[in-house]
Amino acid sequence: MCNKVIQVEVIIPTQTKYLDLIGSIGEHIAKDLEDFSGDREALAYHLNLVLTEATTNAIKHASSAMQKDTVKITIHIHDNELNIKVYDHGQGFNMETVPVPDLDQPKEGGMGLYFIRTLMDSVSYTRLDDGNVLEIIKYL
Amino acid sequence: MKLNLEKVKGFSVIFIKEERIDAHNSGELKAYILHLIEQGEVNIIVQIECVRFIDSSGLGALLSGYKHATAKSGKLALACCKQQVLSMFELTRLNRVFDIYADLNEALENET
Known part of the structure; x- marks a missing residue:
């Protein structure tokens, strides 16, 4: 597998109307991957979903003190690794304490992180000097 | 949210006219949906072909919507679910909760 290096960086206001844009970028990247032998349509949907969920999460956790807060999203593909980083300026949260949803007792919330964890290969959430970053890795 | 509402065979059928939810x-x-249920429209089919x-x-x-409808002895079913969307219901096992029909006629035949 030898995809060309792709690097995308997008900065959006903390408004949900931009979710379509962010998700669509992931979908397009999946559809245009040069060397990918898996289910391309499924990967396109999954990247759309993961970017949508991660960005929604960042918007929810955005700093209320900053009226013009933004979310930065980077997507980087090198060799067979697809790396997504979503930066927020909020208080952050402890990802380890987010419970795994009980699928036999479905609830309305709490599925976003479950999707990211289930569909991707690695997820971490790290505190930075000026916010937090959710890093997601998918091996292609 | 672009949607249409039609009353068909006693069901409130919501036609979602968006590509994304x-x-x-x-x-x-x-x-x-909650507003519909509060108005007494507790038998609902959501058509999600778009x-x-x-x-x-x-x-x-x-x-x-499903929980509120069933709490009032009603129902909420889905019709015309695309494969990729269906896979999200399967991933969350919500396909065990919702009745999901291939088309609206099948939904109406089975739910009425």
């Missing part, structure tokens, strides 16, 4: 419009969908993407908040909005 995500955190931008799911709150509106949830509120719309929908090619749904996220966790969209699933949550439909689940909210």
Whole structure:
């Protein structure tokens, strides 16, 4: 597998109307991957979903003190690794304490992180000097 | 949220006219369904033929409607679900909760 290096960086206001844009970028990247032998349509949907969920999460956790807060999203593909980083300026949260949803007792919330964890290969959430970053890795 | 409402064979059929249900419009969908139920329209079919993407908040909005409808002895079923959207119901096992029909006629035949 030898995809060309792709690097995308997008900065959006903390408004949900931009979710379509962010998700669509992931979908397009999946559809245009040069060397990918898996289910391309499924990967396109999954990247759309993961970017949508991660960005929604960042918007929810955005700093209320900053009226013009933004979310930065980077997507980087090198060799067979697809790396997504979503930066927020909020208080952050402890990802380890987010419970795994009980699928036999479905609830309305709490599925976003479950999707990211289930569909991707690695997820971490790290505190930075000026916010937090959710890093997601998918091996292609 | 673009949608149409039709009354068919005693069911309130909501035709979603959006390609995406995500955190931008799911709150509106949830509120719309709850408003219908509060008005006594507790038998609902949501036709999602146009929908090619749904996220966790969209699933949550439909689940909210389902729970409120069944709490009032009604029902909420889905019709015309695209394969990729269906896979989200399968991943969350919500396909065990909702009755999901291939088309509206099948939904009406089985639910009435």
